[in-house]
Amino acid sequence: MAPRFDGATVVLSVDRLRTVFETAAQTVVAVDDVSFRLHQGEVLGLVGESGSGKSMTGHSIMGLVDPPGRIADGTILYRGEDLGHASEDRLREIRGNHVAMVFQDPMTSLSPTLSIGAQLAGVLRAHRRIGRREIRERSVEMLRRLDIPSPEARLRAYPHELSGGMRQRVCIAAAMLNEPDVLIADEPTTALDVTTQAQILEEVRDLCRNTGTAVIWISHDLAVIGALANRVAVMYAGQIVETGPVAELLAAPRHPYTRALLSAIPGANRGVRRLPQLTGEVPAIGDVPTGCRFRPRCARADAACEAPPVLVACGIGREVRCVHPLSDADATIDGAIP
């Protein structure tokens, strides 16, 4: 039985978040009306189409949206504190001590001119006063737990001397050394083979258990989400279109986009010559379809979908943004779940 978090403390609460990029030429709404709550020790999986606003949701929470981007609407509460009204100093303190993010591209968050050891030391020192010996011990220990062989030697290496998967793990190590309250991990294991990945997931689960860290795990890999998350939110074109407990949602999706995602998994399509892919034109930038955004690509679309659908409850702890949600019978995907 998956743990329920209904009674646990809410550490992060995002309400009607809207993040836009505004230039003279156009306005891109990267995140639109995104709301969710994250409880202590909970793992929320965030999945969705490429470009749907997953990373920008994370950046918005961190207060790291670069101009011309800005948070146009909504509130982000960290343990009840409104981050939208926090000072830049306070935000920096929160980022250093309480809310950590592993960015999607490790090369953009690692400094090319500092050794791995120096970068990890920087993280530890930001947290509290700590001696050199302890810095070294804790860094080595964390790298070892993340399955990096010869961690002592790797402390002397520079980012370009590491493999892609090692860089990702160094970024995860930096975030975990903080023992943050909230960890936002953006596609953190895309370069990792299954064994290494399993090791990382185990460490993340330990972290949640032992320090109560709450995690937002952004991933396109539904098998990883299935193994790690308690709850899933599916994004499409800036919005959450479906959310619910992980097992139920993957076994019987309610939103047509979620079903399309599940049916495109290569492993579910052995022996098929071409993989099923979404049909329909890719929407132009800034030109989101009126009504349901998935409408141009949805087989169930009809006149009722011309009004923008809202998230409605559909079962215990589940919500869907669709006027013709799938039933259990529709939702079964042949072969996807062995």
Added chain:
Amino acid sequence: MSPLLLLDEVGRDFGSPGALGSWLRRGLGHGERRIVRAVDEVTIAVGRQEVVGLVGESGCGKSTLGRIAAGLIAPSRGEVRVDGVAIAGLSAAVRRRSMLRVQMVFQSATASLNPRQTVREILLEPLRVHRLAPRAERDDRVADLMRRIGLHTGFLSRDPHQLSGGQCQRIGIARALTVAPDLVVCDEPVSALDVSIQAQILNLFQDLQESLKLSYLFISHDLSVVERVSDRVAVMYLGRIVEEAPVASLFGRPSHPYTVALLAAAPRLGAQRRVAAVVKGERPSPYNPPAGCHFHPRCPRAVELCRRVAPERREVAPGHWSACHLA
């Protein structure tokens, strides 16, 4: 006929400081730097219109081997041959043209795009520099590619930092394809894409393989993707290729104990919360790899011989090679 690409006993070391470097480091008290043998005498061929998948755990040398194949770094030992001609012996100009036929899709998509160019410039530059298509056709070619990777042409005027991770990855793919290469080395090319766009890209690779007779060296940690796209698969462990076989044979009858463990560890939907590390034991250090068979400290079947003697590769079934004493 010689294969399109042949890597013949190639090896690559890192971290071997030149005399001056090592003297300086010692002077500065950094001690002796140790050497990583990232690629250890690998022989592998990619034929015309063939897809060779390359799998193995993080840090085993896949990207390094890919970069050698794409002519981006020189091997420390061994030879790279394109159409039977050794690349190292060619004049710079001829080499450039011949290596144009081999393109690379990089693992770190965002970092591989020039931040000071727009997407249009990134995609047009190779065409312009190598005078590949008539000027009038270049824009059409780029627009067609954008459609095929699932991005609206409105993205052409953007800078890389205005793109999402998966959008950058697709631009990296388009850039490799603009010059109409014969072989594309794809390093984790779909790792940041949701499965639906991943499907579109994999279908595109398949279409181009058929229509343009393209070949791929396809590096991925995702075994279901590799199984899907590859004709042949090579499994790498600590710099060496330990098994190589036609795809059905490798997934159906894996021979090498490491491959067996790798396949058993693959997470699947439905097998929830059972993603356990099947390859047990501490990961060996690439600075100081185990003697004999590199895999022996973690191998459930290891015998005395494995600790001393590195196994030669052996053909265990037609076209199916395995480097294990017990194979």
